[in-house]
Amino acid sequence: VDNFFTPVPIHNIMQLGIILNVMVKSSKSKQNLFRDTTQRQLILEYLHRSLAHPTAQEIFRIIKKTLPRVSLSTIYRNLIILEKQGRVSSLSYSKNFTRFELNHGDHYHFICEKCDKVEHVNLDPLLELNSQLARRHDLVVNNHQLTFFGFCQNCQKKK
Amino acid sequence: VDNFFTPVPIHNIMQLGIILNVMVKSSKSKQNLFRDTTQRQLILEYLHRSLAHPTAQEIFRIIKKTLPRVSLSTIYRNLIILEKQGRVSSLSYSKNFTRFELNHGDHYHFICEKCDKVEHVNLDPLLELNSQLARRHDLVVNNHQLTFFGFCQNCQKKK
DNA sequence: TTAAGTGCAAATTCTTTGCATCATA
DNA sequence: TATGATGCAAAGAATTTGCACTTAA
Numbered sequence A, B: 001v002d003n004f005f006t007p008v009p010i011h012n013i014m015q016l017g018i019i020l021n022v023m024v025k026s027s028k029s030k031q032n033l034f035r036d037t038t039q040r041q042l043i044l045e046y047l048h049r050s051l052a053h054p055t056a057q058e059i060f061r062i063i064k065k066t067l068p069r070v071s072l073s074t075i076y077r078n079l080i081i082l083e084k085q086g087r088v089s090s091l092s093y094s095k096n097f098t099r100f101e102l103n104h105g106d107h108y109h110f111i112c113e114k115c116d117k118v119e120h121v122n123l124d125p126l127l128e129l130n131s132q133l134a135r136r137h138d139l140v141v142n143n144h145q146l147t148f149f150g151f152c153q154n155c156q157k158k159k
Numbered sequence C: 001t002t003a004a005g006t007g008c009a010a011a012t013t014c015t016t017t018g019c020a021t022c023a024t025a
Numbered sequence D: 001t002a003t004g005a006t007g008c009a010a011a012g013a014a015t016t017t018g019c020a021c022t023t024a025a
Helices: A038-049 A056-066 A072-085 A128-137 A153-158 B038-049 B056-066 B072-085 B128-137 B153-158
Strands: A088-092 A098-102 A108-112 A118-121 A140-151 B088-092 B098-102 B108-112 B118-121 B140-151
Touching: A038 A056, A038 A072, A038 A098, A056 A072, A056 A098, A072 A088, A118 B128, A128 A140, A128 B118, A128 B140, A140 B128, B038 B056, B038 B072, B038 B098, B056 B072, B056 B098, B072 B088, B128 B140
Parallel strands: A108 A140, B108 B140
Antiparallel strands: A088 A098, A108 A118, A140 B140, B088 B098, B108 B118
16 A cells, blocks of 8 residues: 555646656556546645645635535545645644645744744755764664744734 | 743753742742642653653553553643643654653654654754744744654664 | 542544445546 | 545544542642
8 A cells, every 4th residue: 555656756746737647556557546536636726725734624624615525534535645646745743633735845844832823934954964864873864854833923913 | 721830941850850840820829739649750750761752652551550540641631731841742743643751851853664763863953043043034933843754773674 | 628630431633444336537 | 447536424543621539738
């Protein structure tokens, strides 16, 4: 279940709409192609225009407006597939739920401890840390996640 | 509920056993003192000797050996209090559960994507990033969390 | 003695799964 | 038309809560 597709290089998937049916198991058969369903399209479209790093429930609520019979499990199943395809990335932190966004490549997040808002941060990826760590500890380091916590502009004012 | 105690500077709480009943609401009354219960002691003792960044369930299983009638909700309630006191810190990532450790001050983690093991990482805290970010984005930045993902030494061999 | 803490059971919340049906490639 | 995807309901898993009882200060 884990290796039925190839991860796609990030620079190939920066724009929405590109078809990503990458096959692995058998490049001859028509099996294991991802289908282009309305539900999947709507999820991607919403993530494309949203800056809010929505949760699965929030996505569900939005899609429901267009597709009233959509189910939450469809949202979850699609998010899992889209993340495996490399089109969507997820962020978990102290809360016990996950937030999703389009995969924009390497970047970091700022999270407001008051209003919970998630923002992107303008900071160059610290890629050299990975190799530095790998050398020091004799590990294979694939990636890292850096998240800042504090108060956003709005919540500073309110205080 | 959120402001009934004062966070304690990390260098004061590096050793186990120091009493942290810091009062805020009313420094005259005897209210809002934390009590030194067996359950709370056992949790701290276990975290003190464990390197494994255990989950609440794992802590529960261990404490139960000494205190068979202990309940999982007691573990959770204590972990919440201890984290607010600054004596314990928690780590959430892609899994939908939380791992706990004694608060050792600023440090980073490496998580093995295969066996899920959490290790500490020998890397100086990148404190200047906080102020850099605060300046650029006009934010208040209190702290950050940096976690590396990859394969630990053990899992490299197995492969 | 009194308010913080506990144990137990039930409730919440997020996420996953089984299965019959639907619809894309 | 074959198989991936969906909707629905039910199951799982982590965490929280209500309440009567216990216990540390």
